[in-house]
Amino acid sequence: MAWDFSTEPEFEAQLDWMRNFVRSEVWPLETVFGDLGEDGFRRAIEPLQAQVKERGLWAAHLPPDLGGQGFGQVKLGLMHEILGTSPFAPVVFGNQAPDSGNSEILALAGTEDQKERWLHPLLAGEKRSAFSMTEPGVAGSDPTTLRTTAVPEGDDWVLNGHKWFTSNGSVADFLIVMAVTDPEAHRYQRASMFIVPADAPGVRILRDVPTMEHPQEHFGRYGGHSEILYEDVRLPADALLGPRGAGFLIAQQRLGPGRIHHCMRWLGVSRRAFDMLCERALAREAHGSRLADKQTVQNWIADSAAEMQAARLMTLHAAWKMDREGAAAARTEIGLIKFYGARVLHDVIDRALQVHGALGYSTDLPLEQMYRYARAARIYDGPDEVHRQSVARQLLRGYDPPADGVPSEHVPTRREAARARFAELLEAVTSND
Ligand SMILES: Cc1cc2nc3c(=O)[nH]c(=O)nc-3n(C[C@H](O)[C@H](O)[C@H](O)COP(=O)(O)OP(=O)(O)OC[C@H]3O[C@@H](n4cnc5c(N)ncnc54)[C@H](O)[C@@H]3O)c2cc1C
Numbered sequence: 001m002a003w004d005f006s007t008e009p010e011f012e013a014q015l016d017w018m019r020n021f022v023r024s025e026v027w028p029l030e031t032v033f034g035d036l037g038e039d040g041f042r043r044a045i046e047p048l049q050a051q052v053k054e055r056g057l058w059a060a061h062l063p064p065d066l067g068g069q070g071f072g073q074v075k076l077g078l079m080h081e082i083l084g085t086s087p088f089a090p091v092v093f094g095n096q097a098p099d100s101g102n103s104e105i106l107a108l109a110g111t112e113d114q115k116e117r118w119l120h121p122l123l124a125g126e127k128r129s130a131f132s133m134t135e136p137g138v139a140g141s142d143p144t145t146l147r148t149t150a151v152p153e154g155d156d157w158v159l160n161g162h163k164w165f166t167s168n169g170s171v172a173d174f175l176i177v178m179a180v181t182d183p184e185a186h187r188y189q190r191a192s193m194f195i196v197p198a199d200a201p202g203v204r205i206l207r208d209v210p211t212m213e214h215p216q217e218h219f220g221r222y223g224g225h226s227e228i229l230y231e232d233v234r235l236p237a238d239a240l241l242g243p244r245g246a247g248f249l250i251a252q253q254r255l256g257p258g259r260i261h262h263c264m265r266w267l268g269v270s271r272r273a274f275d276m277l278c279e280r281a282l283a284r285e286a287h288g289s290r291l292a293d294k295q296t297v298q299n300w301i302a303d304s305a306a307e308m309q310a311a312r313l314m315t316l317h318a319a320w321k322m323d324r325e326g327a328a329a330a331r332t333e334i335g336l337i338k339f340y341g342a343r344v345l346h347d348v349i350d351r352a353l354q355v356h357g358a359l360g361y362s363t364d365l366p367l368e369q370m371y372r373y374a375r376a377a378r379i380y381d382g383p384d385e386v387h388r389q390s391v392a393r394q395l396l397r398g399y400d401p402p403a404d405g406v407p408s409e410h411v412p413t414r415r416e417a418a419r420a421r422f423a424e425l426l427e428a429v430t431s432n433d
Contacts, residue, residue: 011075017055018082021048026089030366033088038171038221048092049125059094059103059123061257066107066115066123073257073319077264081312084265085272087223087373094125098167101258102129102176105193109242109250118174118195130172132163132196132228133251140165141386143178143248144187148230150179150194157181157240159194159202159233165380169226170205170219172198177230178247191247194239202233212372256327259334259381263315263341266377267308269370270348274304276367277352284355291355300351311337311344335391339384342377349374 007015025048029041036044052058061076062068071079083089090096099122106119121127134140138147148161159179169175174197181192196203208224210217218224242250278301281292291297318333327334353360353367360367378384402408419426 007078011078014055014057015078015082018057018079021051022082022086022089022092025051026086026092029088030086041222045088045092049094052093057093059100061095061100061261062103062107062123066103066119068123072323073260074316074323076257077260077316077319080261080264081268081271084268090265091222094123095261097258097261098131099129100261101254102131104257105176105241105250105254108253109193109246111238113238114195114241121173127173128168128171130166130169130175130226132166132169132175133178134165135162136164136227137162141383143251144190146178146180146191148177148179149183150177150181150192150235152181153234155237157194157235157237159196159230159235161230162228163230164209164227165225166228167225168222169198169228170208170224171222174198175203175228176241178251182245185245188248189245192244193241193247193250194235195241196230196233196235196239200233200235202231204229204231212375213369253327255381256322256330256334259338260315260319260322262377262381263311263318263337266341266345266374267312267315269374270304270308270311270345273349273352273367273370274301274308276365277301277304277348277355280352280355297355300355304348304351307344308348311341315341332391332394335387335394338382339378339387339391342374342384345377346371346374 029036029044033041049058056069057079058068059066060069060071060079063070079093080090080095083093083095090100094100103119103122106115106122110119118127118129122129133143133146135147138145146161148159148163150157150159159177161177161179163169163177166172166175174195177194177196178191179194180190182190198205206227206229207217208214208219208221208226211225214223278292281297281301282290284291292301314333315337318330318337321330321333349367349370353371356365356367359365362368406413
């Protein structure tokens with residue numbers, strides 16, 4: 001009997017340390033980030049990063065031979081639940097998106113030279129990266145429609161295309177770009193990945209797209225989502241990352257763990273909002289009693305707790321399955337948590353915001369910012385609808401329509417079969433009358 005919901009004491013001690021550290025050292029940065037600027041922020045986090053390294057928690061997503069801790073997805077998940085409480089904690093721990101996912105790609109598909117040149121500096125925090133796949137002109141939820149191309153010319157490749165929502169594109173030292181190299185191949189084997197230095201001639205970073213989360217126009221700041229033109233960018237042969245035509249395959253391997261980490265980070269945010277919900281419910285009085293005494297608010301608290309617990313167990317289960325059987329085996333579980341977790345995140349923050357009334361809507365609390373952040377979770381790494389569709393398709397593979405068209409649970413049909421099966425017994429029972 002191997003089911004076990006406990007955490008080993010040594011790791012629990014690490015989690016305790018992370019909880020205290022993130023709350024006391026990282027949360028305060030949130031309120032002065034705007035004043036610090038890019039350079040000031042880097043200076044503020046350097047000593048914190050040093051403490052994380054000393055504690056052996058730096059870049060924990062990678063195996064030890066690459067300077068990580070090789071935690072596996074369950075431990076990483078528990079860790080991300082804590083880091084998710086602040087947008088700045090992942091960077092302090094060396095596993096912020098998209099660098100963490102990109103380092104996984106480089107570890108998985110990179111040559112020794114590519115690892116030396118790009119992965120090691122990325123892990124050391126000396127370089128930053130971005131992942132450039134989505135294009136404004138075609139549906140990002142169906143990347144087989146990509147239009148960006150990389151065409152061989154002599155020993156080089158020539159890259160042309162228009163991307164957007166390349167997170168951290170304007171602060172990255174290099175971009176991992178998905179481009180079509182084999183337009184005639186099977187649709188999942190048409191694209192390849194390339195490592196593109198951000199200063200390569202022909203890379204034009206047009207802007208950071210203002211979003212719900214960051215509505216003000218700004219450029220060149222951590223967390224921006226860049227629109228980029230690649231115009232006749234000439235790349236050497238060794239810019240190809242992984243085998244030609246393997247772009248989607250590598251992307252799938254990267255996205256599985258990334259989705260688990262996202263879901264656990266969302267639970268960290270949800271928990272923070274939930275704590276605020278409970279605190280306010282106890283403190284505020286209206287219509288003769290505390291908000292905590294109103295049944296609607298009690299329902300919000302109970303529903304939020306139940307949904308967070310469900311999402312947490314689903315996510316840790318997906319992580320456990322991935323650790324034991326690999327990302328492909330955990331595909332359905334990962335699809336489930338991606339859309340379920342995004343909804344829980346949204347709903348818990350929404351209730352916490354509502355219980356605070358005008359204060360929740362104001363920027364005096366972080367809830368409105370969390371709410372705007374939460375909305376994107378239903379879109380990036382695949383919109384909800386695509387995950388639902390893919391989960392449903394996988395589940396349907398385990399079913400067949402009934403051969404005779406009659407539902408297999410049809411009661412009159414089952415009754416007839418049962419009557420035939422128990423005919424003797426039924427006869428005996430009725431003849432006793
Ligand atoms: C905050 C944020 C960060 C991002 N970071 C990156 C990044 O770093 N790199 C990168 O390459 N991309 C990034 N993206 C882009 C993201 O991956 C895409 O937005 C996403 O894949 C959806 O593509 P799209 O925006 O083109 O929407 P579309 O593909 O046009 O889809 C629009 C809508 O159509 C509906 N839809 C689509 N397919 C189906 C279906 N099968 N059934 C029913 N409805 C459907 C859904 O409601 C969907 O929201 C980011 C996006 C956001 C919001």
